Amino acid sequence: MTQISTSDTHFHESFNKLLKRGEMDMESVLPIVNEILREVKEEQETAILRHISQFDSWQPESLDQILISKKEMKTAYDSLAPSLRDTLHLAYDRIYAFHSKQKLKSWIDFAEDGTILGQKVTPMQRAGLYIPGGKATYPSSLLMNAIPAIVAGVKDIIVCSPAIHNQVNATLLAAAHICNIQHFYKIGGASAIAFMGYGTQQFQKVDVITGPGNIFVATAKKLLFGEVNIDMIAGPSEIGVIADCSADIESLALDLLSQAEHDELASSILITPHKELANAVAQKIDEILPTLQRKEIATTSIRERGMILVTTDLQEAIDLMNLIAPEHLEILTEQPFEILPHIQNAGAIFLGHYTPEALGDYLAGPNHTLPTGGNARFSSPLSVDHFLKKSSILAFSQKGAIGLSMQCGEFAEAEGLQAHKESILFRQKLSKKV
Template sequence: MATIRRLDSSTPGFRAELSQLLAFETAQDLKVDAAVQAILSDVKTRGDEAVLECTRRFDRIQAHSMAELEMSRTTLQAAYEQLPDREKQALTAAAERIRRYHEHQKQTSWQYQEADGTVLGQQVTPLDRVGIYVPGGKAAYPSSVLMNAMPAQVAGVGEIIMVSPARAGDEQQLVLAAAYLAGVHRVITIGGAQAVAALAYGTATIPQVDKIVGPGNAYVAAAKRHVFGVVGIDMVAGPSEILVICDGQTDPDWIAMDLFSQAEHDEIAQAILLCPDDAFIDRVTTSINKLLPTMPRQDIITASLTGRGALIKVANLDEACDIANWIAPEHLELSVADAPSMANKIRHAGAIFMGRYTSESLGDYCAGPNHVLPTSRTARFASPLGVYDFQKRSSLIMVSPDGANTLGRIASVLAHGEGLQGHARAAEFRLKAD
């Protein structure tokens, strides 16, 4: 039985108590940070050999060359073709939906011409090469392969390199099959900080990438922090989160299971319910205790709900929206009668799931939008992973002779005001003689 805390927004000190519940220490453990810095330095200096040593030490894989750790496209295709029909059909359907959604995100180049002939615009180009980290710890994540690789493919990235710790059996086959469907060019079965280092700095076998995306454990997160600037990163992901706003009219078993869907990720995942109906919260509590013993990951769910979960009584649904905007959750379910209207009141959330039938798990696997989302309240300023993360923009400026005369006079005044005479004279040289 999970002892999940009950809170009431009308209680004095509620916001302070909620803040404490939401708090997640993002600062790296000093020992983890020191170990990661040592690994990064070693891989930067010794390349493949350091990666192999780390793989033998941490992953217990006795590989003596990087070639032993790379999966060929033929292997990826075979993994896909050998899947049972049910899994093959599900994976293919999910991949197609994810691709179709992300096609809508593609940005295009544009330009316009001013009256004097000056042309201004923006040129959009894909990244040359990206690295995708797919975790292999407590579960296999073929969905992470699709969500990270598919927008890169849609964006037109030249080369997609996936790294993931080796796993045995059917779980590994699903991951490899997903890589095949998502158009991953190379798959190398390495993980941890050493994999991040190899992607960031490059080795004899693994070329340096432009950006690294994908979640991982504390070592992976620390490594991504350290290599940011050498390469781009998507984000440093925190624990999974779900916030459910319910009006008390949804089946309480559905709500309980939706809370479980994120709690089962990790002992420090967070699951919160906001509801104005005390009696319904009681029913959800009953459902939690009834359904929890049926869950294979019962211990993880129990730890998550007990440590960071909450069932919160609010005054009304408007207050629930205010609290949701303050929390800025990774996943927000609006299990209410008029979810689209309520969604208009939400400013900060990674993904918004509208309506009683829209379980968060559909978004994780196959609805179409990306499941790589900002966590730990970063939805206040960050967005889901998308095609735009794999494209970059260059400004286009082509000034006409008349434009140089007009703009040059403006630039000259401002440059002299800043004390930058070289800037001013470069503009002045192009002015027409009076």
């Protein structure tokens, strides 16, 4: 694991590399993704069926064959060990409870003259959730994407996930059963994003597409932004840890490794003012690495993307972490709540020694779909908000409208818009007419 101190001469070079960790080479996949999108737009089902036989190693003959029935989901659910079923229900309930607290209400506000202004909050009608399949299948992602949509009140929730060799992970299907998903299609990659974003003759396009995915999925989502809404463009997972000497070495090493085992491209970053802690954690990581089932992935990730920064003090650690803007941030210090107000940029903030990031992946309650690659500067965790939209409400009383008409007319005039002005001033005449 690379270790560097802020006083080292090469610090800025290494740090700038960290800041650029989120850069994705979308250019290189753009021609392929553009072609997939174009094919789905033009050929619809025909293209989708072809893409499945190209990429997922099985050959469906019609759209019916790629739709998973409610019965299949129920069967998968029944096949699970009862304890795992209970765990899924516990996760559902905790995630549901947390997201319920996010739900915005419509509001209105009254002026003395009788005018009403406000904001109407309405669920989107159709949401498309993309859940990756193949190598890594994460039933937790289905819960994390479906539950905010359910809390928002979305009527039609559509799930797409690739079924390599026409096999779908039973736990994923059980999660879909618990979420009462009505429409689960075995479609993967950019083709799935195009299917949900453009729609077909038989399938009405969705209003929003959410969920993780590889660079093909991310690129397709970016290209469809504007056509539909998109949660975010996410890259490989990452964790940043701010620690002082109160941190437990082994907990810290395990937390860093739990990111590293996700993906060779995952980043695990520790920032601490304590050089001894840094050394001890690096050593512990080397000890644990060979014992992991996913040791190849984790070792590559730690070697290529792992980083320990040793700072002069805790304040410098905070400042650097705000620049990094990590997806997950653990604060393993004596007084983590003293640091919280100073955190500007992070997807999710895990405070104290008993909040391992992995709790947040499954059943703490908050969403695990988070902005990566520094995007926490401007992007938020997936939430109920992603499945709602707002409309302004304006209802002027006669008195309210007349009272503003002269000045509003003057503003319209200053912008050279005569019909605007007249439409407002005419309300004075209207009030005399009535």
